[in-house]
Amino acid sequence: MKAVVYDQPRSFTVTEVPDPHAGPGEVRLRVVLAGVCGTDAHLHDGQFDPVYPLTPGHEIVGEVDEVGDGVTGLRAGQRVVLDNMQSCGVCTSCRRARPAFCRVLVAQGVNAPGGFAEYIVAPAGKCHPADDLAPEAAVLTEPTACVMHGLDVLELPPGSDVVVFGAGPTGLLLAQLLRHAGANRVTVAAPTAAKLELAARHGADETVRVDRERPDASVARLRELAPEGFDAVVDATGAVGVLELCVPLARDGGTVFVYGMTDENDRLTVSPYEVFRRELVIKGSFSQAYSFDRALQAIRTGRVATDGIVTHTFALDDYADALAALRDRECVKAVVRPGGAAAT
Ligand SMILES: [Zn+2]
Ligand SMILES: [Zn+2]
Structure with missing residues (x-):
């Protein structure tokens, strides 16, 4: 063969x-x-x-x-x-x-x-x-199973306000399942207009265009949407530059969710004082576990478009x-x- x-x-x-x-x-x-x-x-x-x-x-x-x-x-x-x-x-x-x-x-x-x-x-x-x-x-199904596992790990409280960076396949799948997991609002932030349109078509409540050259403008827009920060800030890009934006965007007591895969040698600068003072949670999600059949069923039922x-x-x-x-x-x-x- x-x-x-x-x-x-x-x-x-x-x-x-x-x-x-x-x-x-x-x-x-x-x-x-x-x-x-x-x-x-x-x-x-x-x-x-x-x-x-x-x-x-x-x-x-x-x-x-x-x-x-x-x-x-x-x-x-x-x-x-x-x-x-x-x-x-x-x-x-x-x-x-x-x-x-x-x-x-x-x-x-x-x-x-x-x-x-x-x-x-x-x-x-x-x-x-x-x-x-x-x-x-x-x-x-496999990427959806990984996302489903991500939701198991994230343990999102119902009613959360969530932003997802990235509108690739995982960002699109995450945004949909976060909605079904009880988020009050899901915002998707990404650079490509066509992918943001797809995210909106699949149920994202807000979309924010990220200018790769000027990420500050998108951060300002996100701050406008959530002046006190988001309950969960999800990185589905694997870009350290994006992860750097995630920590300040989390509300006090919020969670930064490292879903995207960075390079093994990448390093993220986080202020331990900020983690302490603001009770931030940083979580990761790797691969999938006991989620394959649920993922398949989510596709079947259309919960995941x-x-x-x-x-x-x-x-x-x-x-x-x-x-x-x-x-x-x-x-x-x-x-x-x-x-x-x-x-x-
Ligand atoms: Zn994969
Ligand atoms: Zn074993």
């Missing part, structure tokens, strides 16, 4: 590798769509402890095409979304219901073969049937272009269609 294969950071080929086969308890999926996300850019640069040779791709919709011994409940031809995380269940993190910190975590597309390939083999129990959803909607989010589709051969699309401001979400597709 054909797959994207990295042999070291920043070095990959789209090449032929042996077809994988389903062992006992496993299924083989023909990959229908695989989402491209910021994690893939970090993996490209060698971050996240990749294991080489590596095939990335962790947001996967596939069609069951080979069923291993002992598998019940899945049949060939069925479309599923794959929960790419496999935790051991017995390490201290797993025993404390923190599977994402499992000491021997297998994350397909990060340290085990992922979905930027024609086929992927996975435990049957990690496949969630999704025949009823369009692949462009189903492919957002997915229309307009997947904007770019690439063939496997064009993986370099798919990665480049992450930096294209017109692109909300890029996906790879290993079955072949003209770039859109």
Whole structure:
């Protein structure tokens, strides 16, 4: 089969590798769509402890095409979304219901073969049937599961006033779920007008254009909206420059929520005095845990609207272009269609 294969950071080929086969308890999926996300850019640069040779791709919709011994409940031809995380269940993190910190975590597309390939083999129990959803909607299940986990971590009090920086896929998903989690008002702040329009269409109450050159103007507008600050200030950009804006925008007793992934070496300057005096809370959210089925259901019920989010589709051969699309401001979400597709 054909797959994207990295042999070291920043070095990959789209090449032929042996077809994988389903062992006992496993299924083989023909990959229908695989989402491209910021994690893939970090993996490209060698971050996240990749294991080489590596095939990335962790947001996967596939069609069951080979069923291993002992598998019940899945049949060939069925479309599923794959929960790419496999935790051991017995390490201290797993025993404390923190599977994402499992000491021997297998994350397909990060340290085990992922979905930027024609086929992927996975435990049957990690496949969630999704025949009823369009692949462009189903492919957002993994990022939605991460956002759902973020809400578990955030523990937002009902009636909160929230601002989300970033209107990429995660910002758009977060804004929607924060609304449903009881926020009184959700404001989305981002630089790209078209993405803010999409955020408004998906229910954001206020949108604020961020001028990358002059972020002060957007901060002034946000201060106008919330003179005493926001209950929760969410960063979904992973840009330290944006995180620097977040702390002063939190109200006394408010929460700064680090959702976006910065570079490992980035540093944020925070005044401990301010954290102390204003009882600020700084929280992070990593990956997903026990949230996959809820995410799938949120897409099913329409609580999370997915229309307009997947904007770019690439063939496997064009993986370099798919990665480049992450930096294209017109692109909300890029996906790879290993079955072949003209770039859109
Ligand atoms: Zn992702
Ligand atoms: Zn474990």
